[in-house]
Amino acid sequence: MSLTVENMDIASTNLPSGDQLMGADLLTRTQLWSWESLLLLGLVSIVTLFLFVKVLFGGAGGLQGRKAVKLRQPPGPRPLPIIGNMHQFGSQPHISLWNLAKKYGPIMHLKLGSQRVVVVSSADAAREFLKVQDKVWAGRPPAPGASIFEEKIVDIVWSTYGNYWRHLRKILTIEILTSKRLESFRPLRTQEFSEMVRSIWDDSQQGKVVDLAVKISHLSFNNMTRMLLNKRFFGVNASGQEEAFRFKEANTKFLSLAGVISISDYIPWLAWITKATGFNKYMKKVKAEVDNMFHEFLEVKKNGKKLQNNDSTTPATAADENQNQPEDFVDILLRQPAEDGTGHLADISIKAVIQDMIVAGTDTSSNVVEWGISELIRHPEAEKKLQEELDRVIGKERTVTEADIPNLPYLNAVVKETFRLHPQTPINLPHKSIEDTTLGGFDFPVNTILLLNIYAIQRDPNWWERPEEFDPERFIKNPEINVTGNHFQLIPFGSGRRQCPGMPLGVLFVQMGLARLVHSFQFSLPDAADPATLDMTARFGLTAPRTVPLKLVCKPRLPNHLY
Numbered sequence: 001m002s003l004t005v006e007n008m009d010i011a012s013t014n015l016p017s018g019d020q021l022m023g024a025d026l027l028t029r030t031q032l033w034s035w036e037s038l039l040l041l042g043l044v045s046i047v048t049l050f051l052f053v054k055v056l057f058g059g060a061g062g063l064q065g066r067k068a069v070k071l072r073q074p075p076g077p078r079p080l081p082i083i084g085n086m087h088q089f090g091s092q093p094h095i096s097l098w099n100l101a102k103k104y105g106p107i108m109h110l111k112l113g114s115q116r117v118v119v120v121s122s123a124d125a126a127r128e129f130l131k132v133q134d135k136v137w138a139g140r141p142p143a144p145g146a147s148i149f150e151e152k153i154v155d156i157v158w159s160t161y162g163n164y165w166r167h168l169r170k171i172l173t174i175e176i177l178t179s180k181r182l183e184s185f186r187p188l189r190t191q192e193f194s195e196m197v198r199s200i201w202d203d204s205q206q207g208k209v210v211d212l213a214v215k216i217s218h219l220s221f222n223n224m225t226r227m228l229l230n231k232r233f234f235g236v237n238a239s240g241q242e243e244a245f246r247f248k249e250a251n252t253k254f255l256s257l258a259g260v261i262s263i264s265d266y267i268p269w270l271a272w273i274t275k276a277t278g279f280n281k282y283m284k285k286v287k288a289e290v291d292n293m294f295h296e297f298l299e300v301k302k303n304g305k306k307l308q309n310n311d312s313t314t315p316a317t318a319a320d321e322n323q324n325q326p327e328d329f330v331d332i333l334l335r336q337p338a339e340d341g342t343g344h345l346a347d348i349s350i351k352a353v354i355q356d357m358i359v360a361g362t363d364t365s366s367n368v369v370e371w372g373i374s375e376l377i378r379h380p381e382a383e384k385k386l387q388e389e390l391d392r393v394i395g396k397e398r399t400v401t402e403a404d405i406p407n408l409p410y411l412n413a414v415v416k417e418t419f420r421l422h423p424q425t426p427i428n429l430p431h432k433s434i435e436d437t438t439l440g441g442f443d444f445p446v447n448t449i450l451l452l453n454i455y456a457i458q459r460d461p462n463w464w465e466r467p468e469e470f471d472p473e474r475f476i477k478n479p480e481i482n483v484t485g486n487h488f489q490l491i492p493f494g495s496g497r498r499q500c501p502g503m504p505l506g507v508l509f510v511q512m513g514l515a516r517l518v519h520s521f522q523f524s525l526p527d528a529a530d531p532a533t534l535d536m537t538a539r540f541g542l543t544a545p546r547t548v549p550l551k552l553v554c555k556p557r558l559p560n561h562l563y
């Protein structure tokens with residue numbers, strides 16, 4: 001089966017021990033808001049008083065002295081001085097902004113500090129911004145924490161629209177994430193999926209409750225690092241593999257920090273707050289840790305040595321497979337030219353691209369599989385239908401392969417419904433306008449930030465009947481609706497120029513993950529708990545994993561020789 005999206009009918013931690021790994025001192029977005037907002041409240045009062053006095057006594061540069069520019073702005077809640085609408089984002093910004101949109105409409109104006117923001121919350125408006133005006137909104141604001149690192153942005157995700165971004169994106173789509181190249185990694189993926197299933201089976205034979213979140217997360221990480229670096233970090237019984245955990249931990253911390261809104265990004269003169277609290281120091285430390293590891297890997301690759309596989313506990317098959325591994329992504333990156341077409345891509349750019357793929361492509365994919373299994377446990381009728389389809393098409397004498405996927409319409413419906421209810425970027429990565437523009441009768445100056453509320457769009461009652469309900473049948477009735485970015489009511493990968501370039505890989509991972517797991521096991525909650533009691537809350541960060549990692553009893557459904 002080809003890996004092009006067209007051929008897929010359907011066509012991003014949840015580390016179980018994530019919080020432990022991150023360390024107790026990690027500031028989450030929620031914590032950051034709460035402690036900073038206390039300080040801010042005090043500051044706002046002082047500064048408001050100051051401005052009031054200044055205006056009252058006609059100080060230079062006061063409101064009267066400012067040149068009035070009459071912009072036709074979308075409606076929106078009134079911003080406070082200094083912080084704008086920051087206080088209204090809350091710990092679940094997708095929900096807070098959705099509630100505000102119900103009052104102010106699908107195109108809403110807000111302010112983050114003094115920065116203009118437009119929040120889009122309907123499929124029709126999303127089409128206007130990402131299709132009709134795709135290029136105008138293809139910029140990116142600086143990465144979170146940019147004010148702290150004071151470094152030039154060199155990755156794909158956070159580069160603004162321009163030649164450098166175009167160059168990297170072209171390398172990614174034409175050289176690396178091509179359907180042919182991804183197809184060449186198929187045996188390797190199959191092997192990783194089989195290892196996950198085998199490891200769950202082992203646990204189940206010992207009567208253990210299976211930490212499914214860990215299993216899927218390690219699978220996703222291995223899958224990616226084998227393509228990137230020809231290296232697998234997690235073996236069958238992964239515990240104790242220090243380097244693997246160190247690497248995953250560093251990346252998990254980095255991912256969490258990338259989801260934090262640093263106040264100094266929006267109100268530069270309040271940078272002292274993040275300095276005084278030690279937050280800057282912590283961010284720099286985490287970044288240095290991640291940079292060092294990538295630096296080590298790159299040096300080894302450049303010296304022409306294969307990275308040592310951390311798979312002493314891995315069966316011979318994995319090691320053997322490694323010998324026949326197709327050319328990995330880093331080797332391909334090492335022979336790419338620089339932006340001006342000469343020489344070689346700089347090391348710093350290569351490291352940034354590797355990191356992008358790990359950060360953007362591992363937890364996003366594994367989280368969706370975990371959410372899919374969670375939904376199926378709570379909806380036994382859907383789980384049964386999927387099992388029946390798998391048993392009918394594949395039978396019980398072999399395991400699912402990627403070639404089976406086009407013949408599994410109910411699986412595809414389950415996958416789409418999971419992407420709809422559990423978008424991994426509930427608020428899309430921010431875009432930015434690269435020129436002044438007018439849309440929907442409103443004026444948007446250059447550098448306006450665009451926040452697309454994917455969570456709200458994919459639950460819009462104007463498009464979806466009973467939007468909160470998990471109902472794969474809606475995609476059996478309307479199989480033409482897919483996630484490729486052409487149906488704006490379902491855009492878990494975004495749409496347009498900045499759309500996720502890893503979409504085919506992400507979709508395939510979720511399809512195969514759900515198919516292999518549901519075909520292989522009958523799931524139930526520990527202590528025969530009622531599935532209706534399963535906690536379905538999400539943790540908001542750069543991705544949206546389950547708050548409580550999924551732990552299940554997994555009863556094998558296939559003959560022993562298939563594990």
Ligand code: HEM
Nearest residue numbers: 012157360361364365424425429492493494498500502506
């Ligand atoms: C289920 C899995 C995934 C989901 C839900 C997902 C979702 C997204 C979303 C919503 C965006 C932002 C699009 C925008 O700005 O409009 C994005 C960007 C991106 N994704 Fe993914 N992604 C997934 C998997 C992957 C994988 C597997 C890779 C790499 C192999 C990847 C690499 C990237 C990159 C590099 C960008 C930045 C693109 C740019 O700014 O030009 N993603 N992804």
